[in-house]
Amino acid sequence: MPFSRIVGTGSALPPRLVSNHDLAAELATRQIETSDDWIVERTGIRQRYIADRGVKTSALATDAARLALADAQVDASEVDLIIVATSTPDFVFPSTACLVQANLGNKGAAAFDVQAVCSGFVYALTTADSFIRAGRARCAVVIGAEVFSSILDWNDRGTCVLFGDGAGAVVLRASDSPGILAAQLHADGSQMNILAAAGNVAYGQVTGDPFLRMDGQAVFKQAVTVLDRSARSVTKEAGLTLADVDWLIPHQANLRILTFLARKLDVPLEKVVVTVDRHANTSAASVPLALDTARRDGRIQPGQLILMQGVGGGFTWGSVLARM
Ligand SMILES: CC(C)(COP(=O)(O)OP(=O)(O)OC[C@H]1O[C@@H](n2cnc3c(N)ncnc32)[C@H](O)[C@@H]1OP(=O)(O)O)[C@@H](O)C(=O)NCCC(=O)NCCS
Structure with missing residues (x-):
């Protein structure tokens, strides 16, 4: 059975x-009070990137995919x-994956979307790894984009200051050596209400609530608990320990969550890739964006062990342990 290996990244x-200052000034025009101090203290976020109206997820996803393919020196036709x-x-x-496929000029590859909110990239990567290990694919592009x-x-x-837009992508190839060492996915649908955008297009209109709603404190507690459990479990499955991990790349929701997690796992904060200060929470894009950032700035080196973790609406969570 072949393994799968990450051979390129892009974002x-x-x-x-x-910036927080820009956002506070904009909200103040509508009598909504917030401040850079509040946002930094509670979340560690200092800025985010926001797409202009009309910019679509497929456009950001395509840009990230092109950069990942170039990094991997793989032609889109091989995917x-x-x-x-x-x-x-x-x-x-059609799915955003089909739109990306058309933009890349690829024909014939299987293309579909995965919906697991902020755990989406970890779910998609695990799915692609399973396809490759089963011999059903040899070269995958896996994208998180929002x-x-x-x-x-x-x-x-309570929510609009927390999130941003972006995309990250990896190229995953069949390989004789790992690559992805272990992956675990989980969900608890009974917690669907703590983080949801419970709207739908039906009968010619939007039914339900078109906006994201969140019970911040419930999400915070759940996130720390499940990320801790999942990190221990996935490293154990691979016959390794957390001390073997070179870089922890958790979903970038909140610096306080990352700090709590690192402390619980006894992983020094210097080994945690942090981009939430710059990107805010970009949901499914956050882990591949952080991965690409830390590869391109030279922190993540070939041969190192990385632990990627997602957590979010559903409630969903999961971890992927990979040798770069
Ligand atoms: C959202 C979060 C930052 C809120 O922090 P908190 O310490 O729980 O704050 P609370 O919600 O209890 O609100 C405290 C006060 O701040 C106020 N507040 C909320 N957002 C604010 C903002 N942007 N600026 C200023 N004040 C704000 C609240 O209205 C409340 O005021 P009150 O005490 O007068 O009622 C925190 O719960 C969190 O990070 N949760 C996890 C969220 C997350 O990561 N979600 C995505 C996971 S995928």
């Missing part, structure tokens, strides 16, 4: 940078599987 951000993790697809259908700003209630200061 894309929309050009409009919105036989495209998976996009997103909660903000361009359309109800225009999350399009589902935020910009009058709700």
Whole structure:
């Protein structure tokens, strides 16, 4: 049975940078009070990138995929599987993955979306790894991409300050050596209400609530608990320990969550890739964006062991342990 290996990464951000100060000033025009101090203290977020209206998830996803393919020196025609993790697809259908496929000029690859909110990339990567290990694909592009700003209630200061837009991608190839060493996915649908965008297009209109709603404290507690458990379990499955991990790349939701997690796992914070300060929470894009950032700035080196973790709406969570 072949293994799968990450052979290239790429990422894309929309050009409009919105600092906490910019956002506070914009919200103040609508009598909504927030501040850089509040946002930094509670979340560690200092800025986010926001797509202009009309910019679609498929555009960011395509940019990230092109960069990952170039990094891997793989031609789009070699790709036989495209998976996009997103909660903000361009359309109800076709899938965003099919739109990316058309943009890349690839024909014939299997292409579909995965919906697991902020765990989406980890779900998509595990799915692609399973395809490759089963011999059903040899070269996959796996993307996490979001225009999350399009589902935020910009009058709700409890959520709108937390998120940003972006995309990250990896090229995953069949390989004789690992690669991905272990992966675990989980969900608990009974917790669907703590983080949801419970709207739907039906009968010619949006039914339900078109905006993201969240019980922040419940999400915080759940996130720390399940990420801790999942990190221990996936490293154990691979016959390794957390001390073997060179870089922990958890979903970038909140610096306090990352700090709590590192402390619980007894992993020094210097080994945790942190981009939430710059990107805010970009949902399914956050892990591949962080991975690409840390590869390109030289922190992640070939041969190192990385632990990627997702957590989010559903409630969903999961971990992928990989040798670079
Ligand atoms: C959202 C979060 C930052 C809120 O922090 P918190 O310490 O739980 O704050 P609370 O929700 O209890 O609110 C505390 C106060 O701050 C206020 N507040 C909320 N958002 C604010 C903002 N942007 N600016 C200023 N004040 C704000 C609240 O109204 C509340 O005021 P009150 O005490 O007068 O009622 C925190 O719960 C969190 O990070 N949760 C996890 C969220 C997350 O990561 N979600 C995505 C996971 S995939």
